[in-house]
Amino acid sequence: MEIFQAEKTLICTSRVPGLQQTTLRVLRNNLGNKVVATDPVGVREGNWVFTASGSAARHAAGFEVLTDLTIVGIIDNWQEDAS
Amino acid sequence: MEIFQAEKTLICTSRVPGLQQTTLRVLRNNLGNKVVATDPVGVREGNWVFTASGSAARHAAGFEVLTDLTIVGIIDNWQEDAS
Amino acid sequence: MEIFQAEKTLICTSRVPGLQQTTLRVLRNNLGNKVVATDPVGVREGNWVFTASGSAARHAAGFEVLTDLTIVGIIDNWQEDAS
Amino acid sequence: MEIFQAEKTLICTSRVPGLQQTTLRVLRNNLGNKVVATDPVGVREGNWVFTASGSAARHAAGFEVLTDLTIVGIIDNWQEDAS
Amino acid sequence: MEIFQAEKTLICTSRVPGLQQTTLRVLRNNLGNKVVATDPVGVREGNWVFTASGSAARHAAGFEVLTDLTIVGIIDNWQEDAS
Secondary structure, eight states, X not given: OEEEEEEEEOOOSEEOGGGTTOOEEEEEXXXXXXXXXXXXXXXXXXXXXXXXXXXXXXXXXXXXXXXXXXXXXXXXXXXXXXX | OEEEEEEEEOXXXXXXXXXXXXXXXXXXXTTOOEEEEEOSSOOOTXXXXXXXXXXXXXXXXXXXXXXXXXXXXXXXXXXXXXX | OEEEXXXXXXXXXXXXXXXXXXXXXXXXXXXXXXXXXXXXXXXXXXXXXXXXXXXXXXXXXXXXXXXXXXXXXXXXXXXXXXX | OEEEEEEEEOOOSEEOGGGTTOOEEEXXXXXXXXXXXXXXXXXXXXXXXXXXXXXXXXXXXXXXXXXXXXXXXXXSSOOOOOO | OEEEEEEEEOOOSEEOGGGTTOOEEEEEOTTOOEEEEEOXXXXXXXXXXXXXXXXXXXHHXXXXXXXXXXXXXXXXXXXXXXX
């Protein structure tokens, strides 16, 4: 599972039906790369989180949701470092 | 789910039957890497989109389609940055 | 789906039974990285192609074939660029 | 399967139900990248381990656990090198 | 499928039951990155091989084995180059 910091909610009006009305969140890793994940946990901007991918992502978001990345937990304390 | 900017439609006469007559779109990420995705949303060149991979890609494209990457939404506003 | 240029056929006498007698092709991306894919399309050396991975690769190659990468189409016109 | 060195246990109070009370471990590869894995083996900080991803990760952790990375073995002797 | 050169057998006493007594092999790609794969083919140190990942890896190793990477063939002739 990968580690990211939560950024803003993603606004997306035009989407496939399979995404439903799921909350989408932009995440940023420590190299600055950004991805989009479904958020069943309810994170806030700035939280450090970790994600599950693949079929685990779909099960975690509710299996009907056609995502490949889902936030599965918020890390209680995280020191971002240079690595 | 990853973030890309849509480029041109891909012209591909010779393909496996499992791809059917699906619309194929060239996508480009912010590092300049290009990939090919199926497009059930109907994007235009220049749109910023995000994609689902794996079995979610096949479900989003119609499960019979043998793709591993499908556009699942168009981002309403996106500022490309250096990250 | 990723974009590659076809190189030579791969010669492989010793293989697992699950690969059967499938044609194997060396592919090269625009960074020079090489991978091996099954080829149900019948490409020629120098063709630009795109591939499906994961379970889509197995369905495209005939589901019994134990591959994780299959050529699913030949691109009609492709200009390799520096990206 | 990838090779990592075990770091500290991850503290995560807020998580999806599908992760259950599984032990989570921060792992670090030889480039310094950090990921999170479930740990059914019981590793100690400093151990060199290898992991399975995808559906194998879920089977190894107990199939109900919504992980995409699970520690599946501890390497008896490992010399980290520059590679 | 990816291309690797076989290195030593991996010694691993403490492992999850799902890995069984499978032979494990350290592989090295042309960038020097090392991974671990199950080996149903019986390779020797120095052989150039290619691997299948994901569910294909489990089928190739015997479906009960919880691996995500399996050696599926030995390449008859391979010239490592700088790419």
